[in-house]
Amino acid sequence: MKSSNKSVLPVFILVAIILTPLIFILGIAVGNEIKMNTVLSADSLTSWISAIATVAISVLTFILAKETWFLRLAQIAQMNEIRKENIQPNIGIQISSSRHALNLMNVKVSNKGRGIAKNIVFRFIDRNGKKLDRNNAVIDSFFQLNIFRNGISTLGIEQEFNSFLFSFLEIGNDIFDTYFILEVKFSDVADNQYKNEYIFDFSEYKGIRDIGTDPLCQMAKDLEKMQKFFTGLSGNKRINVNHFDNEDRMKERFEFEEQIERLRAEREENT
Numbered sequence: 001m002k003s004s005n006k007s008v009l010p011v012f013i014l015v016a017i018i019l020t021p022l023i024f025i026l027g028i029a030v031g032n033e034i035k036m037n038t039v040l041s042a043d044s045l046t047s048w049i050s051a052i053a054t055v056a057i058s059v060l061t062f063i064l065a066k067e068t069w070f071l072r073l074a075q076i077a078q079m080n081e082i083r084k085e086n087i088q089p090n091i092g093i094q095i096s097s098s099r100h101a102l103n104l105m106n107v108k109v110s111n112k113g114r115g116i117a118k119n120i121v122f123r124f125i126d127r128n129g130k131k132l133d134r135n136n137a138v139i140d141s142f143f144q145l146n147i148f149r150n151g152i153s154t155l156g157i158e159q160e161f162n163s164f165l166f167s168f169l170e171i172g173n174d175i176f177d178t179y180f181i182l183e184v185k186f187s188d189v190a191d192n193q194y195k196n197e198y199i200f201d202f203s204e205y206k207g208i209r210d211i212g213t214d215p216l217c218q219m220a221k222d223l224e225k226m227q228k229f230f231t232g233l234s235g236n237k238r239i240n241v242n243h244f245d246n247e248d249r250m251k252e253r254f255e256f257e258e259q260i261e262r263l264r265a266e267r268e269e270n271t
Contacts, residue, residue: 087188089117091155093198095165103168109147109161115188120152123183138178138202141166155186168205178202 090113098104111117124132124139134140142148145163152161168175184196 084188084190084192085114087115087190088192089113089115089155089157089186089188089194091117091120091184091186091194091196093182093184093196095200098164105165105168107142107145107163107165109152109155111155111157111159114157116157117155117186118153118189118191120147120155120184120186122148122151123185125181125183127179127181132180136178136180137171138166138175138200139180176203176206 089111092108092110092112094108094110095105096108098106109120122142124142126132132139134143142165145165147161155161179199179201182198182200184198185193186195187193
């Protein structure tokens, strides 16, 4: 209902703009003719109609020129917006557990936008927007990485930066009280400025447990065990094999029987 009213409103305004001068001119003409008590001739009537038509055409021409100008401005703004979107970067920050252990946390900085990101700067703030000092173990872990201290000059499309961040076991239970906002400011190749904010509430990790291990990590461990096993069998790039044939077995059996007879004889002497 509201959309139909909005579409009809410009029509009413246009008709009112056209009819206003026509009614004004027609009123003057009628008033003059009535005052003079004369009848309109064919020439005078034609002149008034031509004048009214000229005024109407002028008004319509002005309205058309104005709408054309507004449409042109809208097209230019739309083209600029499309051009800006095609070069707009998008910097993302992600903290996730390592495959090897749940308590090991990694950080990833990535550019998922359509353009190259420049002059990337990081800022740590609290709930009230105040800058945080390096008096927190988690934030101090971030600042141990140079990119969070000095920023990143450029980050290409789909380019990522990955690094180990910290371990829950090293920080202890104080980590669950940590809350901060990581503000990221960056620009595109045309120096348009952007800002993203990421909230990190480590109380959400409280009570999380992991069962089992990652299949790929388990496979790697098994391969490592096999490698150590085969390394123990070889030395100096040659496999060490104990050759034990039938003759060796007979010799070993004969020595074993001799040892039994010797022990039996010693026992008889003692008795």
